[in-house]
Amino acid sequence: MRGLIALAATLASWAQAVAAEEGMDGAALYQQNCASCNGAELQGQPDWRSPGPDGRLPAPPHDATGHTWHHGDDILFRITRDGTAAVVGGGYESDMPGFGDNLSDAEIRAILDYIKSTWTERERAYQRERIRQE
Numbered sequence: 001m002r003g004l005i006a007l008a009a010t011l012a013s014w015a016q017a018v019a020a021e022e023g024m025d026g027a028a029l030y031q032q033n034c035a036s037c038n039g040a041e042l043q044g045q046p047d048w049r050s051p052g053p054d055g056r057l058p059a060p061p062h063d064a065t066g067h068t069w070h071h072g073d074d075i076l077f078r079i080t081r082d083g084t085a086a087v088v089g090g091g092y093e094s095d096m097p098g099f100g101d102n103l104s105d106a107e108i109r110a111i112l113d114y115i116k117s118t119w120t121e122r123e124r125a126y127q128r129e130r131i132r133q134e
Helices: 002-021 026-033 073-082 084-088 105-117 121-133
Strands: none
Touching (some): 026 105, 073 084, 073 105, 073 121
């Protein structure tokens, strides 16, 4: 198990290094691809915990008031790449599309790194523990 955690950490570090080398700006990529739904300040949509008339949940915040930091890196990456419905399965419907056809894996990781950079140490520590447990 520890070997898998070490491998995952190494791969994540490598992806961050690739994104940095390629000059990817996670904040700019977020603004271009995510802010229209999740908010320019990562604040999400109003009343994000209550389904709308279509039964779908509004876009959640990615800051400390949301739940993004409750998820490990792998699930966040897969949701961003493949879309929430594809990851959750079971007929779950979501307005969150997958960006795998429009963004490279390194661009997705750069966006997630940007989001994580806005969290306090409390949220980052919680997320690190979550990753360790997965």
